[in-house]
Amino acid sequence: MKTEDFNYYLPEDRIAQTPIEPRDQSKLMVWDRSDRLLLHRNFFEIEEFLRPGDLLVINQTKVIPARIFVKKPSGGKVEILLLKKRQADIWEGLVGGKRVNAGIELQTETGIKLKVVENLEGSQRLIQFSDPIEPYLTDFGQMPLPPYIHTPLTNQNRYQTIFAKENGSAAAPTAGLHFTNELINKLESKGIQFCKITLHVGLDTFAPVTEEDPEHHKIHTEWCEISKNSANLINQTAKNGNRIIAVGTTSVRTLETGSKYAADGDIIGEFTGPTNIFILPGYEFRVVDGMITNFHLPKSSLIMLVSAFIGRNTVLDLYQTAINNKYRFYSFGDAMLLI
Numbered sequence: 001m002k003t004e005d006f007n008y009y010l011p012e013d014r015i016a017q018t019p020i021e022p023r024d025q026s027k028l029m030v031w032d033r034s035d036r037l038l039l040h041r042n043f044f045e046i047e048e049f050l051r052p053g054d055l056l057v058i059n060q061t062k063v064i065p066a067r068i069f070v071k072k073p074s075g076g077k078v079e080i081l082l083l084k085k086r087q088a089d090i091w092e093g094l095v096g097g098k099r100v101n102a103g104i105e106l107q108t109e110t111g112i113k114l115k116v117v118e119n120l121e122g123s124q125r126l127i128q129f130s131d132p133i134e135p136y137l138t139d140f141g142q143m144p145l146p147p148y149i150h151t152p153l154t155n156q157n158r159y160q161t162i163f164a165k166e167n168g169s170a171a172a173p174t175a176g177l178h179f180t181n182e183l184i185n186k187l188e189s190k191g192i193q194f195c196k197i198t199l200h201v202g203l204d205t206f207a208p209v210t211e212e213d214p215e216h217h218k219i220h221t222e223w224c225e226i227s228k229n230s231a232n233l234i235n236q237t238a239k240n241g242n243r244i245i246a247v248g249t250t251s252v253r254t255l256e257t258g259s260k261y262a263a264d265g266d267i268i269g270e271f272t273g274p275t276n277i278f279i280l281p282g283y284e285f286r287v288v289d290g291m292i293t294n295f296h297l298p299k300s301s302l303i304m305l306v307s308a309f310i311g312r313n314t315v316l317d318l319y320q321t322a323i324n325n326k327y328r329f330y331s332f333g334d335a336m337l338l339i
Contacts, residue, residue, distance in 0.1 A: 001281065003209045003217075005312060007298045008319055016328035017151040019158045024180045027327050027334035031318060033310055038318070040325065043178045043335055046292075052191030053242035055234065056292075059173040059250045060196045062164035064134070065141030065156065070106040070114065078106060080127065081144055083170055083202065089129045092120065094203075100125065110140060134167065144170055146206055146331050148297075159331075168200035168223070174331045175248030175292045195233050197258075199224035199250040199275070208299045219278040219301060224254040228270040231258065234287065235266045245290040245339070249302045252288050252309075253277050259286035279305040281312055290339040295322060295329040310338055 020026045024044040031038055032049075041048070050056075066082035079096035086092060095116075100106075102125075105115050112133065118126035143159045153159060161176035162184075184194065204220030211217045226234075234255070237244055246252040257277050261269030267287050278301065291309060296302040307315045318336070327334045 001214060003212055003214050003299050006209075006214075006300075006303050006307065008316055010298065010323065010329060014323055014327070014329045015148050016330060016332035016334075017149055018153075019177065019332045020328075022180060023162075023178055024183045026178050029318065029322060029327065029334070029336045031310060031314070031336065031338050033339065038321070044183055046183075046337060047187055047190060047192070049337055049339060050187065050190075050192050050245075051243070053193070053237070053240060055193045055195050055237040055242065055244050056187070056247055057195045057197055057230075057234070057244060057251045057255060058161070058163055058176055058179075058247045059199050059254070060161075060163050060165040061169040061173060061198050061200050061250070062167045063143060063160055063169045063172050063201075064167050065137045065143050066170055067142040067144045068108065068133075068137070068140060070108050072100075072104070072106060081170070081203070082127075082133070083124070085134075085168075086126070088132045090117070091127050091129070091133070093125055093127050094123050095125050096123070108136075108140060110136060112136060144203070146171065148330060149332065163196070165196075166198045166200075168198075170203045171201040171205055172331065173199070173201055173248045173250045174294045174333075175251075175335060177332070178292075178335050179247075193233070193237070195230050197224065197226050197230055197251060197254045199254045201250055205302065206297065206300070208297060209301060209304070214280060214301075214304060217278070217301070219276050221274045221276040222250075222253070223273070224257060224275050225272045226254060226258045226268065226270050231266075231268050231270045234268050235262075238267050238287075243289040243339070244287055245292065246288045247292045249291070249293055249296075249305050252279070252291055252305060255287040256283075256285065262286075279308045281308045283308045285309065290337070293336050293338065294331065294333050295319060295327065295336065297330065306338070
Protein backbone atom coordinates (compact mmCIF):
# COMPACT_ATOMS: atom_id res chain seq x y z
CA MET A 1 0.00 0.00 0.00
CA LYS A 2 1.38 3.37 -1.08
CA THR A 3 0.10 6.88 -0.46
CA GLU A 4 0.08 7.43 -4.22
CA ASP A 5 -2.56 4.69 -4.46
CA PHE A 6 -5.05 7.20 -3.02
CA ASN A 7 -4.32 9.98 -5.49
CA TYR A 8 -6.74 11.23 -8.14
CA TYR A 9 -7.03 14.22 -10.44
CA LEU A 10 -9.72 16.78 -9.60
CA PRO A 11 -10.45 19.68 -11.96
CA GLU A 12 -10.27 22.90 -9.98
CA ASP A 13 -13.78 23.92 -11.00
CA ARG A 14 -15.17 20.91 -9.11
CA ILE A 15 -14.11 22.38 -5.75
CA ALA A 16 -17.23 23.96 -4.25
CA GLN A 17 -16.56 27.57 -3.28
CA THR A 18 -19.99 28.35 -1.84
CA PRO A 19 -22.64 26.27 -0.04
CA ILE A 20 -25.81 25.10 -1.75
CA GLU A 21 -29.07 26.70 -0.63
CA PRO A 22 -31.08 25.20 0.94
CA ARG A 23 -28.63 22.85 2.64
CA ASP A 24 -30.41 19.62 1.69
CA GLN A 25 -30.49 20.43 -2.06
CA SER A 26 -26.96 19.07 -2.56
CA LYS A 27 -26.45 15.97 -4.65
CA LEU A 28 -26.28 12.57 -2.96
CA MET A 29 -24.41 9.62 -4.40
CA VAL A 30 -25.66 6.36 -2.90
CA TRP A 31 -23.50 3.22 -2.93
CA ASP A 32 -25.01 -0.04 -1.71
CA ARG A 33 -22.04 -2.29 -0.84
CA SER A 34 -23.92 -5.58 -0.80
CA ASP A 35 -25.65 -5.13 -4.17
CA ARG A 36 -22.89 -2.95 -5.64
CA LEU A 37 -25.64 -0.59 -6.72
CA LEU A 38 -24.94 3.06 -7.53
CA LEU A 39 -27.71 5.65 -7.49
CA HIS A 40 -27.80 9.43 -7.91
CA ARG A 41 -30.21 11.44 -5.78
CA ASN A 42 -30.51 14.70 -3.88
CA PHE A 43 -29.76 14.80 -0.18
CA PHE A 44 -33.37 15.51 0.81
CA GLU A 45 -34.23 12.09 -0.65
CA ILE A 46 -31.97 10.23 1.78
CA GLU A 47 -34.96 8.76 3.63
CA GLU A 48 -35.47 6.43 0.67
CA PHE A 49 -32.38 4.52 1.81
CA LEU A 50 -32.90 4.61 5.58
CA ARG A 51 -35.01 2.23 7.66
CA PRO A 52 -37.01 2.72 10.84
CA GLY A 53 -34.66 1.94 13.71
CA ASP A 54 -31.54 3.19 11.91
CA LEU A 55 -29.39 5.45 14.10
CA LEU A 56 -27.64 8.46 12.57
CA VAL A 57 -24.68 9.55 14.71
CA ILE A 58 -24.00 13.27 14.38
CA ASN A 59 -21.06 15.35 15.58
CA GLN A 60 -22.33 18.31 17.62
CA THR A 61 -19.01 20.20 17.63
CA LYS A 62 -19.13 23.91 16.84
CA VAL A 63 -16.56 25.82 14.80
CA ILE A 64 -15.24 28.83 16.66
CA PRO A 65 -14.52 32.06 14.71
CA ALA A 66 -10.87 31.53 15.50
CA ARG A 67 -9.23 33.67 12.81
CA ILE A 68 -8.29 36.98 14.43
CA PHE A 69 -6.16 39.98 13.51
CA VAL A 70 -3.97 41.77 16.04
CA LYS A 71 -1.45 44.62 16.03
CA LYS A 72 2.26 44.60 16.74
CA PRO A 73 3.81 47.38 18.85
CA SER A 74 5.01 48.82 15.52
CA GLY A 75 1.43 48.97 14.25
CA GLY A 76 1.87 46.08 11.83
CA LYS A 77 -1.00 43.63 11.39
CA VAL A 78 -0.70 39.95 12.33
CA GLU A 79 -3.15 37.15 11.56
CA ILE A 80 -3.58 34.43 14.19
CA LEU A 81 -5.55 31.24 13.82
CA LEU A 82 -6.42 29.77 17.20
CA LEU A 83 -6.11 25.98 17.18
CA LYS A 84 -6.47 24.58 20.67
CA LYS A 85 -7.25 25.97 24.11
CA ARG A 86 -4.70 24.86 26.71
CA GLN A 87 -6.09 26.90 29.61
CA ALA A 88 -8.75 29.59 30.00
CA ASP A 89 -6.34 32.27 28.76
CA ILE A 90 -3.72 30.21 26.87
CA TRP A 91 -4.09 28.89 23.31
CA GLU A 92 -2.03 27.19 20.66
CA GLY A 93 -2.21 29.17 17.44
CA LEU A 94 -0.80 29.60 13.96
CA VAL A 95 0.69 33.04 13.26
CA GLY A 96 1.02 34.66 9.87
CA GLY A 97 3.86 37.14 9.56
CA LYS A 98 7.53 37.50 10.30
CA ARG A 99 9.23 38.05 13.63
CA VAL A 100 6.26 37.00 15.75
CA ASN A 101 8.22 35.10 18.36
CA ALA A 102 8.21 34.39 22.08
CA GLY A 103 8.16 37.58 24.10
CA ILE A 104 6.35 39.83 21.63
CA GLU A 105 3.24 41.59 22.94
CA LEU A 106 0.25 42.15 20.67
CA GLN A 107 -3.20 43.69 20.96
CA THR A 108 -6.62 43.18 19.39
CA GLU A 109 -8.54 46.10 17.95
CA THR A 110 -10.82 45.92 20.98
CA GLY A 111 -7.91 46.34 23.39
CA ILE A 112 -7.37 42.77 24.58
CA LYS A 113 -3.66 42.18 25.09
CA LEU A 114 -1.84 39.00 24.27
CA LYS A 115 1.68 37.71 24.44
CA VAL A 116 3.54 34.98 22.58
CA VAL A 117 4.97 32.90 25.42
CA GLU A 118 6.55 30.04 23.47
CA ASN A 119 7.57 29.14 19.92
CA LEU A 120 6.21 25.74 18.93
CA GLU A 121 6.75 23.75 15.75
CA GLY A 122 6.84 25.78 12.53
CA SER A 123 4.56 28.81 12.70
CA GLN A 124 2.71 27.52 15.74
CA ARG A 125 2.94 29.58 18.91
CA LEU A 126 1.69 29.38 22.47
CA ILE A 127 -0.29 32.56 23.15
CA GLN A 128 -1.51 34.00 26.45
CA PHE A 129 -4.38 36.51 26.52
CA SER A 130 -4.95 39.15 29.19
CA ASP A 131 -8.55 37.89 29.43
CA PRO A 132 -10.28 34.70 28.25
CA ILE A 133 -10.78 35.34 24.54
CA GLU A 134 -13.76 33.10 23.73
CA PRO A 135 -16.51 35.52 24.81
CA TYR A 136 -15.11 38.11 22.38
CA LEU A 137 -14.54 35.94 19.32
CA THR A 138 -18.05 36.46 18.00
CA ASP A 139 -17.34 40.22 17.94
CA PHE A 140 -14.14 40.24 15.88
CA GLY A 141 -13.20 36.66 14.98
CA GLN A 142 -13.71 35.23 11.51
CA MET A 143 -14.60 31.70 10.46
CA PRO A 144 -11.44 29.76 9.48
CA LEU A 145 -12.43 28.44 6.05
CA PRO A 146 -10.35 25.66 4.45
CA PRO A 147 -7.40 26.78 2.30
CA TYR A 148 -9.07 25.65 -0.95
CA ILE A 149 -12.08 27.98 -0.47
CA HIS A 150 -11.34 31.41 -1.88
CA THR A 151 -14.82 32.95 -1.97
CA PRO A 152 -15.70 34.95 1.17
CA LEU A 153 -18.51 33.45 3.22
CA THR A 154 -21.39 35.93 3.49
CA ASN A 155 -23.27 33.94 6.13
CA GLN A 156 -20.91 32.65 8.81
CA ASN A 157 -23.52 30.14 10.04
CA ARG A 158 -23.27 28.22 6.76
CA TYR A 159 -19.99 26.76 8.00
CA GLN A 160 -21.83 25.37 11.03
CA THR A 161 -24.13 22.39 11.20
CA ILE A 162 -27.62 23.16 12.50
CA PHE A 163 -26.90 20.93 15.51
CA ALA A 164 -23.55 22.56 16.39
CA LYS A 165 -23.41 23.04 20.15
CA GLU A 166 -19.99 22.37 21.70
CA ASN A 167 -17.33 25.02 20.91
CA GLY A 168 -13.95 23.69 19.92
CA SER A 169 -13.43 23.04 16.20
CA ALA A 170 -11.18 24.80 13.71
CA ALA A 171 -13.09 23.14 10.84
CA ALA A 172 -16.65 21.95 10.34
CA PRO A 173 -17.75 18.29 10.29
CA THR A 174 -18.92 18.87 6.74
CA ALA A 175 -21.12 15.81 6.17
CA GLY A 176 -23.50 17.32 8.73
CA LEU A 177 -23.85 20.56 6.76
CA HIS A 178 -26.48 18.94 4.50
CA PHE A 179 -29.10 18.51 7.23
CA THR A 180 -31.98 20.91 7.82
CA ASN A 181 -34.40 20.95 10.75
CA GLU A 182 -37.18 20.01 8.37
CA LEU A 183 -35.28 16.99 7.09
CA ILE A 184 -34.40 15.82 10.61
CA ASN A 185 -38.04 16.11 11.67
CA LYS A 186 -39.12 14.16 8.60
CA LEU A 187 -36.63 11.37 9.28
CA GLU A 188 -37.56 11.16 12.95
CA SER A 189 -41.24 10.91 12.05
CA LYS A 190 -40.36 7.78 10.07
CA GLY A 191 -38.64 6.13 13.04
CA ILE A 192 -35.05 7.08 12.22
CA GLN A 193 -33.11 8.04 15.34
CA PHE A 194 -30.33 10.56 15.96
CA CYS A 195 -27.49 10.29 18.45
CA LYS A 196 -25.00 13.03 19.36
CA ILE A 197 -21.29 12.63 19.93
CA THR A 198 -18.51 15.24 19.87
CA LEU A 199 -15.18 15.42 18.08
CA HIS A 200 -13.40 18.77 17.81
CA VAL A 201 -11.98 18.97 14.31
CA GLY A 202 -8.46 20.33 13.84
CA LEU A 203 -6.89 21.88 10.75
CA ASP A 204 -4.73 18.77 10.35
CA THR A 205 -7.81 17.13 8.88
CA PHE A 206 -6.88 18.88 5.58
CA ALA A 207 -3.24 17.78 5.65
CA PRO A 208 -2.20 15.29 2.95
CA VAL A 209 -0.26 12.19 3.89
CA THR A 210 3.30 12.92 2.74
CA GLU A 211 5.04 9.65 3.61
CA GLU A 212 5.39 7.16 0.77
CA ASP A 213 3.96 4.45 3.00
CA PRO A 214 0.78 5.72 4.76
CA GLU A 215 1.43 3.40 7.69
CA HIS A 216 4.40 5.61 8.55
CA HIS A 217 2.19 8.71 8.73
CA LYS A 218 1.79 10.30 12.16
CA ILE A 219 -1.96 10.86 12.34
CA HIS A 220 -3.30 13.99 14.01
CA THR A 221 -4.88 13.84 17.46
CA GLU A 222 -8.36 15.23 18.14
CA TRP A 223 -10.47 15.42 21.31
CA CYS A 224 -13.73 13.48 21.34
CA GLU A 225 -16.52 12.42 23.67
CA ILE A 226 -19.17 9.72 23.78
CA SER A 227 -21.58 10.15 26.67
CA LYS A 228 -23.03 7.25 28.62
CA ASN A 229 -26.49 7.95 27.16
CA SER A 230 -25.13 7.95 23.62
CA ALA A 231 -23.18 4.73 24.21
CA ASN A 232 -26.34 3.09 25.60
CA LEU A 233 -28.37 4.16 22.56
CA ILE A 234 -25.75 2.86 20.14
CA ASN A 235 -25.48 -0.48 21.96
CA GLN A 236 -29.24 -0.89 22.08
CA THR A 237 -29.52 -0.11 18.37
CA ALA A 238 -26.99 -2.83 17.58
CA LYS A 239 -28.74 -5.35 19.86
CA ASN A 240 -32.01 -4.60 18.08
CA GLY A 241 -30.36 -5.52 14.78
CA ASN A 242 -30.57 -2.00 13.37
CA ARG A 243 -27.89 -0.03 11.56
CA ILE A 244 -25.51 2.57 12.98
CA ILE A 245 -24.74 5.18 10.34
CA ALA A 246 -22.01 7.71 11.03
CA VAL A 247 -22.59 11.23 9.73
CA GLY A 248 -19.07 12.14 8.64
CA THR A 249 -15.60 10.73 9.10
CA THR A 250 -15.34 12.56 12.43
CA SER A 251 -18.20 10.45 13.75
CA VAL A 252 -16.55 7.33 12.31
CA ARG A 253 -13.30 8.10 14.16
CA THR A 254 -15.17 8.75 17.40
CA LEU A 255 -17.32 5.62 17.20
CA GLU A 256 -14.44 3.33 16.34
CA THR A 257 -12.38 4.86 19.16
CA GLY A 258 -15.24 4.18 21.56
CA SER A 259 -15.29 0.52 20.53
CA LYS A 260 -12.05 0.04 22.47
CA TYR A 261 -13.92 0.81 25.71
CA ALA A 262 -16.90 -1.49 25.19
CA ALA A 263 -18.04 -3.73 28.03
CA ASP A 264 -18.73 -7.41 27.37
CA GLY A 265 -21.76 -7.78 25.13
CA ASP A 266 -21.56 -4.18 23.90
CA ILE A 267 -19.94 -2.67 20.82
CA ILE A 268 -19.05 0.70 22.34
CA GLY A 269 -18.33 2.37 25.66
CA GLU A 270 -18.48 5.92 26.96
CA PHE A 271 -15.26 7.82 26.42
CA THR A 272 -13.80 11.31 26.81
CA GLY A 273 -10.30 12.15 25.65
CA PRO A 274 -7.92 12.31 22.69
CA THR A 275 -8.03 9.97 19.72
CA ASN A 276 -5.36 9.35 17.11
CA ILE A 277 -7.05 6.40 15.44
CA PHE A 278 -5.81 5.93 11.86
CA ILE A 279 -8.21 3.87 9.76
CA LEU A 280 -6.58 2.34 6.70
CA PRO A 281 -7.66 -0.43 4.31
CA GLY A 282 -7.59 -3.69 6.22
CA TYR A 283 -9.21 -2.13 9.29
CA GLU A 284 -12.13 -4.12 10.74
CA PHE A 285 -15.01 -1.80 11.59
CA ARG A 286 -16.56 -2.62 14.95
CA VAL A 287 -19.41 -0.10 15.20
CA VAL A 288 -20.14 1.60 11.88
CA ASP A 289 -22.58 -0.05 9.45
CA GLY A 290 -22.86 2.90 7.07
CA MET A 291 -21.63 6.43 6.63
CA ILE A 292 -22.57 9.76 5.14
CA THR A 293 -19.52 11.62 3.90
CA ASN A 294 -18.40 14.34 1.50
CA PHE A 295 -15.73 13.87 -1.17
CA HIS A 296 -12.21 14.16 0.25
CA LEU A 297 -8.82 15.46 -0.82
CA PRO A 298 -6.39 13.20 -2.69
CA LYS A 299 -3.90 11.32 -0.52
CA SER A 300 -5.65 12.41 2.68
CA SER A 301 -6.22 10.23 5.73
CA LEU A 302 -9.96 10.70 5.12
CA ILE A 303 -10.03 9.17 1.65
CA MET A 304 -8.03 6.31 3.17
CA LEU A 305 -10.70 5.88 5.86
CA VAL A 306 -13.47 5.71 3.24
CA SER A 307 -11.35 3.25 1.24
CA ALA A 308 -11.15 1.04 4.33
CA PHE A 309 -14.95 0.93 4.36
CA ILE A 310 -15.77 0.24 0.69
CA GLY A 311 -12.42 -0.52 -0.96
CA ARG A 312 -9.84 1.71 -2.62
CA ASN A 313 -10.71 0.82 -6.21
CA THR A 314 -14.39 1.43 -5.51
CA VAL A 315 -13.65 4.83 -3.98
CA LEU A 316 -11.58 5.93 -6.96
CA ASP A 317 -14.24 4.67 -9.40
CA LEU A 318 -17.01 6.49 -7.52
CA TYR A 319 -14.95 9.68 -7.36
CA GLN A 320 -14.37 9.58 -11.11
CA THR A 321 -18.10 9.03 -11.64
CA ALA A 322 -18.77 12.03 -9.40
CA ILE A 323 -16.36 14.18 -11.44
CA ASN A 324 -17.98 13.06 -14.70
CA ASN A 325 -21.44 13.88 -13.27
CA LYS A 326 -20.37 17.32 -12.06
CA TYR A 327 -20.61 16.65 -8.35
CA ARG A 328 -19.17 19.36 -6.12
CA PHE A 329 -16.20 18.38 -3.94
CA TYR A 330 -14.86 19.05 -0.43
CA SER A 331 -16.34 21.07 2.45
CA PHE A 332 -19.20 22.84 0.65
CA GLY A 333 -19.63 20.00 -1.82
CA ASP A 334 -22.02 17.13 -2.31
CA ALA A 335 -22.38 13.95 -0.26
CA MET A 336 -22.15 10.18 -0.44
CA LEU A 337 -24.23 7.63 1.44
CA LEU A 338 -22.35 4.36 1.83
CA ILE A 339 -24.49 1.50 3.14
